[in-house]
Every structure is written in C-alpha cells, then in structure tokens.
Amino acid sequence: MYKVKVYVTLRESVLDPQGEAVKNALHSMNYGEVGSVRIGKYMELEIEKGSKEVEETVNEICSRLLSNPVIENYRYEIEECVAL
Amino acid sequence: MKFAVIVFPGSNCDLDMFHAIKDELGEEADYIFHDSESLDGYDAILLPGGFSYGDYLRTGSIARFSNVMKEIIKAADAGKPILGVCNGFQILLETGLLPGAMLRNENMKFICQDVQLKVQNNETLFTTGYENGEIITIPIAHGEGNYFCDTDTLKELKNNKQIVFSYEGVNPNGSIENIAGITNRKGNVLGMMPHPERAVDSLLGGADGLKLFKSIVKNWREANVIKA
Incomplete structure (x- = not known):
C-alpha cells in the first residue's frame, strides 16, 4: 500500500482572496513582516497497488479531480507503507 | 418545448427553475436526477444553482462526474440549448x-x-429577446462568482462574442472584464452567475429574466417546429 500526500496550490497568476484576507488579519495582529499568504489544499490518500503504476494513478487523480489546471498546480509525495 | 431541470444532491434553485418554465412560460419541465442515464426527449437542459455536493473540493467539481453529465456533454455536442446558472x-x-x-x-x-x-x-x-446593450436587473447569490481565465482565453471570448452578460456599474465579485455570463464557442451553452429564474415575475421584484427563457423557446420553435 502507498500513502500519498497531495498539495494543491493556486497558480501564481491567480489572485487568492482568502490568502489576502488572512494576510490582512496578520497585519492587523501586528505581524507586518508577513509579505504574502497563499492558501492551498493538502490531501492524504491511501492507494492499494493496482494494475497501473501508482504514480500514473496519482497524476490522473490530481489532474482530473483533485486540482483544476486552469487555476491550480499540484505536487505529491508517495510513500510505500510496509504491511505489518 | 420540453425542459430538463437537473437535480444534484445540494441543488436548491431547481424549484425556481421549474416554476419559471412551467408557470411563467407554460412549457413542459421535468426534474432529472443526477444519476439519470438518459436525456432523450428533452429539448433543453437547465442546470440550477445551489451547492451540489456541498461545494466540497471545488464548486461543481464532484457534480461534474455525475452520470447525467455524460448525457449533458452529448446534448451540448448535439447543439441543444444548455443553461447553467450559478452552481450550474x-x-x-x-x-x-x-x-x-x-x-x-x-x-x-x-x-x-x-x-x-x-x-x-x-x-x-x-x-x-433583449436589445444589445440593454441594462437589466437580475439577482445574484454566490460566494464564488469571481470568473477567471487566462489572457488567451479572454481574447478568444471577446473575438467570438462569447461574453453575453457583464456587470454594469459595480462589479460585485471581482470577475475578469466584469464577466457575468459566457457561452461556448458554438453558442448553445450559456453559463451565468446571476439568477434569471429568480426574476420572472414583477410581483416578486422583477421580470427581466423572463426574456431569456422566452428567447430559448422562440428560437427553438423557429428552428424545430414546422410552420403550417
């Protein structure tokens, strides 16, 4: 079995209203040193070994559902879990 | 003319859509559930607003993989009118x-x-049914209506006259070029954030949305009904 960590982030060209709001909150808390905040998503998946390479499956899942390529990028880490 | 009103788990403007077609236009309408395998016999498809699948992951991202969407893609390719409002x-x-x-x-x-x-x-x-440049009043109700596309897509939208509605005066959500509604290149699929189905009766605040539904019916009749 594999444990997969997926990180979905907004493309740089895309404005992040949520991140802006958090940045403004941090500034109002006197953390003026915070230059920018970008909010993304973190997902954990457990994937069984199938007929396809796990990396191929993960790429498919990420591009078809977990991220929207118009506004987001994704990256992932795959860890093989040793069965107990 | 027969309309399909698609219902996803979490749709909440389906009744308004149904009312607009059935009571205001006097046309036929059916609710079609998201797992439906066929849209045969329907002349137009309406995707209502709401919060399909709780807006989980991204708005619309899970509804997109519903069974009925395969049929909607087919209908779009076949040139049938498809209107998606808000979550639609x-x-x-x-x-x-x-x-x-x-x-x-x-x-x-x-x-x-x-x-x-x-x-x-x-x-x-x-x-x-509208004049070009006509200013109309339609309600919006959304948290994610800030339309975004890259500069090449925007150029294409403009060149092909795919921008159908824009916000006038104040842009409420920050959408690029004040975009409120666009069509596909072929012109048979319209997506818009404002709710025309909530503006079909002057008793309830306004009827500027009615012309949109009337246009669909009129154009369909002219194309499909043989004049005696």
Missing part, C-alpha cells in the same frame, strides 16, 4: 463545456443582491 455555471466550467474557472469573490463575502447587467451579445439563442 460552476459545473459547466469544471466539465470543460465552458472555458475558465471560478474563484472566491474578491471581498470574501457571499453576496445576495440585485445587480445590473449589460447584454453584450443579443445574437445568442438565449438573448434574442
């Missing part, structure tokens, strides 16, 4: 039937109010 628009974007994507409103607020729209193209099958 978001679903059409996720499906790729319309270009671009939705972001959170610039001010991070859910906005529920009347807005003024300018009719930018009255030559679509949805808008022939």
Whole structure:
C-alpha cells in the first residue's frame, strides 16, 4: 500500500482572496513582516497497488479531480507503507 | 418545448427553475436526477444553482462526474440549448463545456443582491429577446462568482462574442472584464452567475429574466417546429 500526500496550490497568476484576507488579519495582529499568504489544499490518500503504476494513478487523480489546471498546480509525495 | 431541470444532491434553485418554465412560460419541465442515464426527449437542459455536493473540493467539481453529465456533454455536442446558472455555471466550467474557472469573490463575502447587467451579445439563442446593450436587473447569490481565465482565453471570448452578460456599474465579485455570463464557442451553452429564474415575475421584484427563457423557446420553435 502507498500513502500519498497531495498539495494543491493556486497558480501564481491567480489572485487568492482568502490568502489576502488572512494576510490582512496578520497585519492587523501586528505581524507586518508577513509579505504574502497563499492558501492551498493538502490531501492524504491511501492507494492499494493496482494494475497501473501508482504514480500514473496519482497524476490522473490530481489532474482530473483533485486540482483544476486552469487555476491550480499540484505536487505529491508517495510513500510505500510496509504491511505489518 | 420540453425542459430538463437537473437535480444534484445540494441543488436548491431547481424549484425556481421549474416554476419559471412551467408557470411563467407554460412549457413542459421535468426534474432529472443526477444519476439519470438518459436525456432523450428533452429539448433543453437547465442546470440550477445551489451547492451540489456541498461545494466540497471545488464548486461543481464532484457534480461534474455525475452520470447525467455524460448525457449533458452529448446534448451540448448535439447543439441543444444548455443553461447553467450559478452552481450550474460552476459545473459547466469544471466539465470543460465552458472555458475558465471560478474563484472566491474578491471581498470574501457571499453576496445576495440585485445587480445590473449589460447584454453584450443579443445574437445568442438565449438573448434574442433583449436589445444589445440593454441594462437589466437580475439577482445574484454566490460566494464564488469571481470568473477567471487566462489572457488567451479572454481574447478568444471577446473575438467570438462569447461574453453575453457583464456587470454594469459595480462589479460585485471581482470577475475578469466584469464577466457575468459566457457561452461556448458554438453558442448553445450559456453559463451565468446571476439568477434569471429568480426574476420572472414583477410581483416578486422583477421580470427581466423572463426574456431569456422566452428567447430559448422562440428560437427553438423557429428552428424545430414546422410552420403550417
């Protein structure tokens, strides 16, 4: 079995209203040193070994559902879990 | 003319849509559930607003993989009129039937109010009942209506006159070029954030949305009903 960590982030060209709001909150808390905040998503998946390479499956899942390529990028880490 | 009103788990404007067609237009309408395998016999498809699948992951992203969407893609290819309002628009974007994507409103607020729209193209099958440049009042109710696309897509939208409605005066959500509604290249799929189905009766605040539904019916009749 594999444990997969997926990180979905907004493309740089895309404005992040949520991140802006958090940045403004941090500034109002006197953390003026915070230059920018970008909010993304973190997902954990457990994937069984199938007929396809796990990396191929993960790429498919990420591009078809977990991220929207118009506004987001994704990256992932795959860890093989040793069965107990 | 027979309309299909698609119902996803979490749709909440389906009744308004049904009412607009059945009671205001006097046309036929059926609710079609998201797992339906067929849309045979329907002349037009309406994707109502709401919060399909709780807006989980991204708005419209899970509804996009519903069974019925395969049929909607087929209907779009066949040139049938398809209207997606609010969450329906978001679903059409996720499906790729319309270009671009939705972001959170610039001010991070859910906005529920009347807005003024300018009719930018009255030559679509949805808008022939309006004058070009006509200013109409239609309500919006959304937290993610901040339409976004890259510069190449925007250029294409403009060149092909795919921008059908734009916000007039105040842009409520920060959408690029004040975009409120766009069609696909062929012009038979319209996605818009404002709710025309909530503006079909002057007793309930306004009837500027009625012309949109009347345009669909009129254009369909002219194309499909043989005159005696």
